[in-house]
Amino acid sequence: MKLPRKWLEEYVDFNVTNEQFVEKMMWRGFEIAEVIDEMPGVSNVVVCEIKSMDKHPNADKLKVCQVDIGEEELLQIVTAATNVFVGAQVPVALDGAHLADGMEIKKTKMRGEASFGMFCGSEELGISEADYKGAGNDGVLILNEKHPNGQKIQEALGLDSVIFDIELTPNRADCQSIIGICREAAAALGQKFKEPEIKKIEGVGNVDDYASVTILNEELCPRYTARVVTDLKIEESPDWLKKKLRSVGMRPINNIVDITNLVLVEYGHPMHAFDLACIDGKKIVVRNAIEGEKVTTLDGKEREVTPDMLLIADAKKGVGIAGVMGGENSEITENTKAVLFESAVFKGSNIRQTTRKLHHVTDAAARFIKGVEPVNAQVALDRAIELVDMLHAGNVIGGTIDVCYANTDKKIINVDWNHVNNITSLELTPEQMVEMLETINIHSKVDGEYLKVEVPHYRVDIEDGIESDWDIAEEIARIYGYYNIKPTLMQGDTLCGKLGENFRDEDDIKDFMVSMGAYEMYNYNFTGPQELDALLIDKDSEKRQNVKILNPFGEEQSLMRTTLVSGMLKSLALNLNKKTGHGRFFELANVHFDNNDTLPEERKMLGIIYSGQNEDFFTMKGSIEQLLNYLGIKGYRFNVGGSEYLQPGQKAVITLGDDVIGEMGTVHPKVLKSFDVPQKAFYAELSFKMLVEHRDMHKTYKAIPKYPVVPRDIAVVVDNDVQSQTLVDVISSTKANGVIIEDVRLFDVYRGIGIPSGMKSMAYSFTLRAEDRTLTDDEIKNAMNSIIKSLKYKANAELRS
Amino acid sequence: MIEKLEQIRLEALEKLQQAKEEAEIDEIMGSVLGKKGKLTEILKTMGTLDKEKRAALGQASNAVKKELEEKIAQSKAKVAEAMLERKFAQEAIDVTEPGKQVLPVGRLHPMTQTYRQIRDALVGMGFTTFEGPEVELDDFNFTKLNLPPDHPARDMQDTFYINDKVVLRTHTSPVEARALMELKPPFRLVIPGRVFRVDEVDATHSPVFMQMEGLVVDKNITLADLKGTIDTFVHAVFGDEVKTRFRPSYFPFTEPSAEVDISCTICGGKGCRVCKNTGWIEILGCGITNPHEIENCGLDPKEWKAFAFGIGVDRVANLKYGITDIRLLYDNDARFLKQF
Structure with missing residues (x-):
């Protein structure tokens, strides 16, 4: 959310530094990610007056100027510019200046004459006609009015302000608008917010003669308001409007489109304008799409719409995908004579589904997804019509179409103020709470143990329900200041903290592997069919029962691993090929098997991999025996057998009674080749569950033998x-x-x-x-x-x- | 006779003085004190002497014998010492040659080390470990946590889907829901585990990372308790000099919510590249558990209060060790791992 400081200053007295403002907003829950200069990148450029201009002695096309930058001595500037003249005030970049394109200016000699800077045109300053009158001309920028010599160019051009880039949290959809965020900014600055008054334009005639609206799905469209403007004059917007749109990164198009865009920026409510001439039957019907229906949207793309999507249609055809994008068939053009302004409420979750299906999110859709509210729909429409009137863009027709199924009554909630104190650990009186809420335009009054809180229509995040106390607690804590809340330690029953058994076993096993000289690995959980093939895994092996990811990065990361071996082999290959000098590793992590239950079976496995000059089957086996002995596991056996990725004749399954603890062996040479492992490697994978289950935790002392062995x-x-x-x-x-x-x-x-x-x-x-x-x-x-x-x-x- | 005795004594003493080997000393000893030794020979003649002389000679020869025996013992000790020194000299080694490292030294991954440090601090505060599945029901990952289907805040976490009911968990919070349903309050839990987000790999993003969740459920839990708990473990992990900052924020599962910053561990708060010149680094999100979540899991939110926090272990490890690229944590390059 971009908030130009100038725009903010229309509503509040900005009496702090930018840094202070950033901090104050932070304490209110609004993180300002960046403070952007209006003239980004430009520094050390000042106003100068050209006092004299002479021909360069050695170059026909150059001139040597003496300029006044408000200092005692004049400065010499050599220029090739043709539009400068004695007496003109122009921007000059001084030694060490930076320009919008990143260029740095240094004093230099041009054909033997010293030049202590450079005159700048609008391009170097990164500005356009919309920013400053005359900036559209070529050559050096000639200033229109008289300015003190030496004044910073930003000040002279009125572009010395900044734009705050605010990161909004999804709960505050109301602040995705200049009015909303300024309301909060005023409170942060300790000022009363002056809500702008919108002049209600009555208009002439009756809108019902021009159009009608029917909502066929009131759940997905709880309110639809519209007004009609005839005798349109489609033209460029005035400078102030274009400037405002540009300052928040929007491209001005024409007065009608710009009006809806400005309303979107100011009030956060997306609107749409239809060419009334293209609406068959003068009828707007809000309905679900019909199977097989297609709509060509404003961007010229024909889109297939499905019956779960909401359309704006006329008597015959779809004229827009509700809340997402208007149709090409009813687009405003230079020839549009009458327009219908739509300001409606569409259900966010439905819009979210639609954009996901169409793979297309527009600014408007994003707002609907975040949530809009029915009262604001009316406010936005009024503002748009006020702007039409102000810009003399057309003839406003009397009356408003308003099909409303939404509840627009004032929302009054009861809040247990003692509970608010409990949650926040504050000891405020209810009167103090009322006063605090008032600073953010929330009116309330004390009613015994409760506060009766009138929730402003735009605060859709404040709920009437179990959450109410918490919602108001959050507001109170925010206004009180989190920094003012003194940290305490938890009261109540003292609880005995401990490591769960599995966690202790995990620690012990990891520590043991470290004592064997192994480094611990963390590999990603993903694998793919090619990798399984490379591991020589049989088509009907359990290890092919992978959990499949619907939206993976790619085929080779589309499965959850069923064995740790592939990740460990890849990491081993990296280590051997980069000659990192270490060849013992382990990983303790989960693998997953799709066993047709709702949730897959999760198994925690210990993978161990050894490779190096001194390693062989038996160094690996020795470590495993030592691990099992360390855990007090007795009676295990190594039997011939094991997975396909191990070499036949050099692999063993480790069992204990009927339980399989794991397997180990020499990695199959074909597998080594596929994984780019340049030398022999030995791998073991043991079941964490089995290790834990058979671990001997009930040790009792046995006398040390008295008689000699x-x-x-x-x-x-x-x-x-x-x-x-x-x-x-x-x-x-x-x-x-x-x-x-x-x-x-x-x-x-x-x-x-x-x-x-x-x-x-x-x-x-x-x-x-x-x-x-x-x-x-x-x-x-x-x-x-x-x-x-x-x-x-x-x-x-x-x-x- | 006495003179002869003195002569034997002096001769023996001189020889002993010069003796270098134990064998030499034995020879001297034999030649004087042995069966055919000179002193023994003299003693053999004693029988021929008169009583007085015999007594005098006996006394004198005994004195000599005793002296020589002592000297022999001393010489032997000296020679033994000298031999030992020679042996030491021969066996002297270059102590600067490298030691024999029979087994390499293993290492725990820095993430495990960081996780244990945080966990142990919390266990010391009465927390107990708890865990849940990595492949999780959408219901636990989102819906029960006050994120119903198509809630806009679901877009805060890009999710890997297995099907429309099952996801790779995007945070450790679903385990909160499981704990609330399974365990009898009050309890304090620390829940570590891998989590998954659809984030393309780069220096600061990884589709797999490690999170830790803290959850406290009790009758009178307040925002101030949450602050106190987090202050305590931040100091345990990062040191007492580190400052914390609680900023209001938003999470669907908590209200009020906060993000916690710590003073930059790299520059100490002066401002640097890591903290983007703010002096602060965000380390976790937290808040009072949303009453909807408590209710969804079958408890009465007016009776049972809870707070929760979620920490990115990767992030904390990176901050602690000054690691600037998260990919290093998953490359498993020994040259990286051996540094911790």
Whole structure:
């Protein structure tokens, strides 16, 4: 919302600096994003009077001028301008000046003669005829009136003001208008707002002879007001009007269009003007579009409209899409003789849907979406007709068409003033509240425990309902000043703050991964079909049950990921290709599966990726084992298997009983290639839910063994396809007369000389101990014999000789 | 005999003086005190002497023996010390060579670090963590929060849609609605999580980012309590010297609403590029929970008051660490991550 300070000054006494105004408005809830100069970019340009003008000694086309800039000595300026003369006052850019196009002026020598600046034309100053009379001429700008020499050019041209660019919050639709925002600005400046009075133009004749209006959908169009003007004189608007429109960034077109635009700017109510000659049957019908109907709008585009859209039609055809854009068939042209001004209320939510469907939002539509109100529709129409009269643009016909289903009664709400104090933590008397509300033109009176508040018609954000107390509390807090409210700490029951269990587990798992030397990643949640293909994921895999986004950035970001692997591979590729020197990463984040329920299944997963010279399947496996041990998870197994993006023969599914904790493995070389990963990588994905579910949180102290442990090794020869886990299970489960066998670990695998082909030697270390005694040599010997026997019996493993 | 004894003593002492190795000392010891040692030889002759002389010689030789034994022990200690020094000299290393780092040092993402800092400050104030789904019902994300379908303020948050009932949540606020419906008040919650908006990626926008929501529900909650709570945790996160500023604003789910600025952490409030020369940086939105939301979730707004605030964790992390491009948070470049 652009608010020119000059425009504001028509309504209030601007007695503060721009900075102070910005701050005062901020405390009222109006953020001013930018204070824009009327002559943006121009600095150090002043008025000078040309005292003498001589021919340049070395150049025919140049002149050497001596100019007065209000200082003791005259300044020499060399110019090529042809329209300057002795005695003329012109703008001169001094050394170090900046011009509208960003150019910087420096003193210079022109063909041997010093020049301490440059005369400026309107282009250099960024102004046009609308800003200053004569600015449309070529050459240097000759000032029309006498000004003190040395005066800033902005002051001389009357363009020394600023435009405030205000960011409005969506609740204050009323402030999307000069009148509305000035009302608030006056209050912010502590002044009474002088509401402009609109002269009611009676007109002659009877509007009913010219047109009629029927509303067929009163829900979508609760009010439609219109007046007719005949004997139109379509012409350019006067300068003051054009200037005003330009100052808020609007392009003047002709007096009729400019009038509706000015009313839009001043009162925030969109209007439309129809050429009455083009309205068949002199009838305006507000109705829903018919299936297959088409309307060609003012921008020349033929648009297909659907039955949920509201049209302005005449007896035969659509003449506009209500609240969005008028039709080309009833557009105001130079030949228009009679016009119907429409000022109506259309339902914002419907307009919002229409603009979404048509992919077209106009200024008018934006206002309707934000919300307009029925009383203002009438005010806007009156203002437009006043302007028609003022501009002598035509003959105003008597009477107003007003089809109104909306409630335009005064809205009185009851507000519990004690409650307002409770919400705001203030201790105001109801009388103080009345006084405060009065400063923003809200009249109210005390009625016992309540304030009877008369809500101004334009304050559609103040509700009659449960929200009323809060609405008024907000106004009171805003007027009182948020900065005046003293912070307090919460009263009431002291609550015990804590981390929820999942949060604690999340912290622990992340901290553990950090202790493994991994960096934490955050990848986007999006993926796409090509990426799934690149991961070699089967067509019927669960990982293809992606949640689909209706309005994605593109195909490749159209799905929610079902695995963390793609994002992590991409980030790994970046790190390897940029040689960042780190190859261990993890991410703990959600993946989503569309399981045909209303909401998809959300699973939190821990992704781990390792890559580097010292990394292999077993460094990754080691980290996972350590993580599981750290969490106190016992009895997990690594079984052959895993997703398609892992290399066959080097992948494992991690299980615990019937539960799948996750999987890990070497990333498939084809996948590495697709993701531009230049070397081997190892990936694991574990279910956060499983880790948490199996985490041992009920630890109880067990006595540290009192009696010594006896370390022993054993090496056996087995068939190549015997898994280590089998042998570990056999050793650990051997029954040996109360001897505890623990910490069974593979420490060597050997194939080669001395071992038959197709066989391998597996060497294990373990410890033996008893709970209640030191083991004797005999007991140790017997235990070893038992182990050797069960290895042979259960795993066909021969002791290596 | 006494003279001979003295001679043995002096000779031994001199040799000990010069001894460099333990073996030398042992040899000296043997040659004097051993079975065939010189002193032993003398003692062997004692039997041939008369009583007086025997006593005198015995005394003298014992004294010498004792002295020599002491000296031998001293020499041995000295030699051992010297050997150790030689060993140290041989084993001296270049302490400036790099250490062996068996495992690299891992890092938590700066966003996680920032999130934990804010969260821990709030937990200290009696807040408990809570969470909800990332793919969320439109009803929770908007309607229950006083944003019915086609409410203009829905345009404040460009939304990814899954279908007309399901969205990628645009903020953590839907979890407020879930908490209000699930939990028994009073409660104080801190709700972190990823949120999604249709924002093309650039230096200040990301379609995925992290938010934290605070929600307090109790009987007598006021705007002043909200101010006090936010002041406290801002100071915990940014330091006591940071100032806060509450500006009136608008959110559909709160009323009165405020935006909170902190004095610029980069320039200290003097004005710089980051704060666009205002000295202030916006860090969060907050307010007294709108009674419609309380009512929509099944509580009586006259009985139960609430306040809520929403913080962009990305934004706070960027401010804390002086990160100027949000994309860095999602690139996962180790050269970036290792700085935190």
